[in-house]
Amino acid sequence: MFGRLWKWSAVALGSVMLALMFTSTTPLGQEKQEKIPRVRGRCQVCHRDEAIEWAKSGHAKAWTSEAFALTTNNRNQKECLSCHAPDKILVTGFGKEPKLRSEMVELGVDCVACHQDANDAQHGKVGRVTDAHPTVKNEKFASVEMCASCHAKFGTVDEWKQTKWANDPESCANCHMPKITRKIAITSQKEEETRVHTFLGAHPEMFKKGVKVETNVSGENLVVKLTSVEVGHNFPTGIDHVVAIVDVRLLTDGQEVLKHQTMLADDRARGGSDTRLKPGETREIVVPLQGKKGEAIVRILHKSARDLPDEKATLLFETKVAVQ
Secondary structure, three states, X not given: OHHHHHHHHHHHHHHHHHHHHHHOOOOOOOOOOOOOOOOHHHHHHOOHHHHHHHXXXXXXXXXXXXXXXXXXXXXXXXXXXXXXXXXXXXXXXXXXXXXXXXXXXXXXXXXXXXXXXXXXXXXXXXXXOOOOOOEEEOOOOOOHHHHHHHHOOOOHHHHHOOOOOOOOOOHHHHHHOOEEEEOOOOOOOOOEEEEOOOOOOOOHHHHHHHEEEEEEEEOOEEEEEEEEOOOOOOEOOOOOOOEEEEEEEEEEOOEEEEEEEEEEOEOHHXXXXXXXXXXXXXXXXXXXXXXXOEEEEEEEEEEOOOOOOHHHOEEEEEEEEEEO
16 A cells, blocks of 8 residues: 555656646746746747846846936936837947837847847857747857947947957956856757856946955045956946945944045036046045044945935945054
8 A cells, every 4th residue: 555655646746746847937946046037029938047137137127227217307318218228239230329119118128139130030149049039140249349339328338448358359248248158048958158147237246356445544544445457447437427436434432423425427527527447547535534533334335326315326345444
């Protein structure tokens, strides 16, 4: 009887697992780990890793972010819209500003916008053949020229041209879409080299790689030294709404006794100067301590819109310094 019971249990368990395989939207064993987003073209059905990564990226939130609404008069500034919900950039051509699409703009910069041409063929660097859809091998894929379709408008590409990476046509992707070896689709038989689709930019991980931060107390001052070591453009880059802030607070017995902020921004259109950190530049920010003692908290904040309050900024870096 035990044998019959074991056999029945095995069959039942197998049936349940098979049902899960056909009903789950995620790989077996990962049902509670990640939710597969829906995208135009249903790319997520086969390219699950890429879809999950994209959903967490700034590209996915290009249209819906609070900063975009804030800086475009609630998405009414027409010259800004097309890069935040672009139609197929393969139709307008790499390096040319895309057109605003008319459908599902809330998906921002999605798979179709970058990969699909006018004939619905999917472009990529390798052009892997599949029965799922037509493919095209495109040597310009993941190139600076491709990224320039949207990112050249406010000077990022021109900034890159002045750096040591200017002769590498894939340097944008090498930094913001690092290579990874994995199956590129759930139907793939083997792992291959592809790229991560998180498009990390103003992120603590990227900042740690790109900018070296040093702090020390010198006499009556706290000195914060920033060195751009691996950033291929100004920090921050892009439209002048985007700013970074070096925020210093001094606490004595848990109470804030001093606050000092230095903004890194392009203020030329406002009659000021461009104080952003240039590639390879070292900048020292001197904060007078006014004879106060305690613990200094040094933070680097990034704002996609300068009018965002500090609590909504992205915290890129934080450290504490004893002030004796």
